[in-house]
Amino acid sequence: DVQLVESGGGLVQPGGSLRLSCAASGFTFSSYAMSWVRQAPGKGLEWVSAIGGSGGNTYYADSVKGRFTISRDNSKNTLYLQMNSLRVEDTAVYYCAKRVVEVAGRYYFYMDVWGKGTTVTVS
């Protein structure tokens, strides 16, 4: 079974740092791009960041650029999100998602598998 399990959320003060992890299983992790998506309390989904399968290409929403760093360890089948200079508005549930970019030469750019999320509270 394909599974994504996030961890590392918690309560942090404004200006602080936190590192989220996402453990993947059931698929060849290194073959797929991955994404982080967040949802503030009572708000909609917000795409945060993505990383290519090899880890060489990274992408960020303007709201987190320069403060958050996405990375992955393919030997551990784990995705990370290092969050620095946290703000109250970063309070959200953070979801890890498997990103499908290209299959057999055709492009798709969507998320097909989601974790259950981890909660980050900045206060």
Next chain:
Amino acid sequence: QTVVTQEPSFSVSPGGTVTLTCGLSSGSVSTSYYPSWYQQTPGQAPRTLIYSTNIRSSGVPDRFSGSILGNKAALIITGAQADDESDYYCLLFMGSGISVFGGGTKVTVL
């Protein structure tokens, strides 16, 4: 900065049809934006419904379909059921690795 737009809410009768749309504050949505659609109920992770405009994800009932209507992407629910009452989000690929969600549409079935 381009904003992805969705209707805030929609109401549909059981058995009825509802069309949700996903547009851009500037410009038209085409297949080149690879629109995808996600369903979310309170307290749950999103569920993938449609990708690449009109391809249903595995296990998604065929009452859900996607298309381009005019200058927007659309999610059509035909024969709405009570458990379709959820929030629905579209996602567009904006290029350079960046994707953006719409604000979401809350669908009520009553």
